[in-house]
Amino acid sequence: MTPLTTVLLSTLCLLLSDEATGYNLTVKTNHGYVRGYEATSSANPNVTYYAFQGVPYGKPPVGSLRFQDPQPVPSWEGVINATSFKPTCAALETGRVAAGSEDCLYVNVYVPKTNKDNEELLLPVVVWFHGGGFTRGSSRNNPSYMIEKPLIVVTVSYRLGIMGFLSTLDKNAWGNAGLKDQSLALQFVKSNILHFGGNPNRVTIFGQSAGSASVEYQIVSPKSAGLFSQAIASSGSTLNEWGFNKNPLELTIRFARWFNITSNDTKEIVAGLQKIDWETLILNSQVYGKFLPSVEAESPNAFVSQSTYDLWSAGKFNKVPFLRGYNNEEGSYGKNSYTRYGNDSKTIIPAGLNMDLNSPEANEVINIITERYFPGKSYYNFTNAINFMTQHYFVRGIRKTSRDYVNSSTPLFFYKFTYVTKENYTRGANGGAGHAEEGVYVWYSRKLLNDEDVLMKDRHTTFLSNFIIYGHPTPKKDPLLQNITWPEASEGIQSVDDIRYIEIGRNLVPGINPDHEDFLFWRNLFRKYAKSTVYSY
Template identity: 35%
Template sequence: MWSRSVVKWVVLWSLWAGRWVRQPTREVRVSNGWLQGVIPNEGTHAQYLGVPYATVKTRFQAPGPEPTWEGTRVFHDEHIRCKQRFSSTFITGEEDCLTLNVYTPLQASPDPRPVMVFIHGGGFRDGSGSPFLYGPQYFMRHDVILVTFNYRLEVLGFLCLGIKEAPGNVGLKDQTAALKWVKKNIRKFGGDPDNVTIFGESAGSASVMYHLISPMSKGLFHKAILQSGSAISPWSFQFDPLKTASQLAKSMGYSTEDPNEIYRIFMTKTAVELLTARVPRRKGDIVLSENIFVPCVEKTLPDEEQFLSDTPYNLISNGHYTKVPLIMGHNSAEGYMFAGKENDTTISNMDFNTIPRDLQCPNDDEQMKIGKRLKELYMGNEEVNKETLVKFAGFEGDSSITFPVVSAIDMLVKTSTEPVYSYKFSYDGWMNFAKKYFGFMSAPGATHADELFYMFKIKIPVLLHEYIEWDVIQRITTMWTNFAKYGEPVPRGTPLLPPWPPTDKADQRLLGIGKKCSMAPVWSSEALLFWNSTYTKYRRKA
């Protein structure tokens, strides 16, 4: 497998080389003005890359309207990223970065096509809608329209000071602006604005859940798919955003908890300075605890529309969300990716008594009791070290992804009036690139993001891999696009696909997607049941 440094340079090269595609599409009139896209060399689809859907007028504030222009603009480039930390020493991207990509089949259709809008992951810290990782080719075979987009990240997208200058959640408000653009314009590309499925992975999946619970996004989508992420994950919600902001200010040499003063400080800093500053991780905590600028509950402010007025847990558990058909699931070995990001220092410091930030124990004795039991469940009598990382990965994956996902499934099944289809992706094949990249090549199962490589075509050459894994690619993309078209992933009587009934609240089962597909319990381990009993007692509510 290539080294990480080689992969990074391949990414940069591909972003440059991808510009050499120039066969034009027909002209399309959208709310911005006239535009034209390109047909790539393989001739499978038309693509409109880097179309601006909104503007960043002022840092930390909601997006402004889409820009307009005279004449016809050709959108053949997708080179804009939102400002982010590509590595510890390399900050890339732009602050005015709100662009989207539209992909359409070339063949004419007598009827408007279903629309699938994908929200990228990256822990609300990094990522983009780039075709480098999210190429549309596999989806284009299923007669749907695909949209991907960028949104503001990290402190630039999720500073939440509770003042009108920085109310919070502007990254999610960017996403809503993208969905509004789609609703207003997608018919011009042959899409059906009344049949929009939003789907996302990791932070993108958590984002999908945020759109379910936000009144700001109501009516902008009709189905939703949530892959390996939840708004009730410990890393996807900040309970004390002013404290988080003051900690970042402190790391830059300022001691204040005054939101107006913090705002003035941050406005004097460049984006590079803001993203280079670091708030140290709690000693003993896991890598995802470093995700601190994430969504928050906003204060009620004059003339400011709230995206989120209560915690995700409160809203979901009480049924206060948009009821649409859902698919939700996780991968079988989520934690390999996160364990693979740990280093010698963080591994040696790891402490099971450092519980997730969305738990509140009544005293230290109870917290240590929980930590002791967690260590028994995941490590037995062994310590955390490089030789036992596969075991420790189970803890990182369950605490960060798997338990929050199955807990959300449980709440959704019990409160929704629409079907909820649950899954666990465990397929272990040639294209499990995330697992290989993070050093778990011989470990069983699928880690965080592994399923994406069977859904989206990446720009690294993988022709042999595609040939070997084509049946899996077809199976997954068929189920996902069936859901977008019909509201169920496996309509009755569909050949070559496994039966996949909705999850029943009294007997919660999911589809295991592996070398063979079969139904299995949602609550699949003693460890998950222990997490559930612990959160039932000590979940932080506000």
């Protein structure tokens, strides 16, 4: 008997059997009944699992609730049919298309059919936050790889762009609604996952890119303390400048002017924007820049009300075991926009320095960065640009927060992903692993081309699931993982700036200090030139 079946029977839930179509599962949550179904793995037709798609965790954020902090889902009558996806959260998709829906606060729950010696044993849980730059993306990840492990997978939809991050820095729109959606989803999981056979005290949050930054936001926010016990983050940080808006109120006022809302009263601005249909808002939402996470005004409900740079530096975060890393050519995502550095060299100055771009110091910074990353002013060199963007937009912030994690004496396991095949997902500049490359070895993908790819998938899902289940990516010697023992990042280091890691390529290779010269370069640059409070790094 599986853990899920045990819980179903113990709570007198309904199990309807149909030989032709499999099971219809009805689970009683704290809010009402949901009906799921038995699904077949896309990767292995011999593997089936239980799927509950479109389970509500929050009240639909529509009408007067648009831009507001999320509210818990109220109880419902009858049975919710959780056998198909709900619409994705409203977003501006490729081709300037407004897609999705405002009514989008749902989770998908996937439960393996695993046999346990102890039928009372509850399964560990992993909660996934998708990427997409906080402006797009969805929770429709196919769990066929991870579901073969003895753990429950939960994927979360959260508000994006203007719907999730518009802010007036006051009670009319506090801001960071999308991050608060994630936290509310974690509250829902904490309160309800037992009904699906999950262990509410063994919840790991996991994200990639903006989802990775989201994981860090949950770690630094006191509002999410106690809602998860571990974390995994791939290729993103709260300090990456693509995921932060320093002046949210200015952007909101300017955007309102676009719709001829001329009042400076934030209540009137929000009321005016709430009257506009969501498609129109989405289509115009990036005319002056992107709506992103920001520092909120102090309030009892504030999610983040201080620079996360300061929070990390002071050790003010939820100290849970952490597995994280990045890919060696993250910057390949910008392969269509790298020419901007040659068109305007000021664009290489980090926003976190808070500099006057016309100052003599700004020219000094341009020259210093140019000498290191664009020798001979080779701004139009694709390889140089990819290397710069990898460090500038990703690695710099990731290494900074990881250093702070090591200094907190909290378990951290670090990696650098370098595995490539002939048909790389993102086609890095030098044949390296581009941004999001590792995702095809976590979520089901038809892009796995050969036995080496399958081996990488098996390795990647194994060390991830080991961490989720045991709190360590290599709890014992395993030939699949080449019998390595993954060291904690702080193990045997000689300096506070050191970090131990595993390089994930065709082999798993222990090392120390990935991209260390770049790390020291940026650290020294910020120490010399950063002005006032640092928000991004």
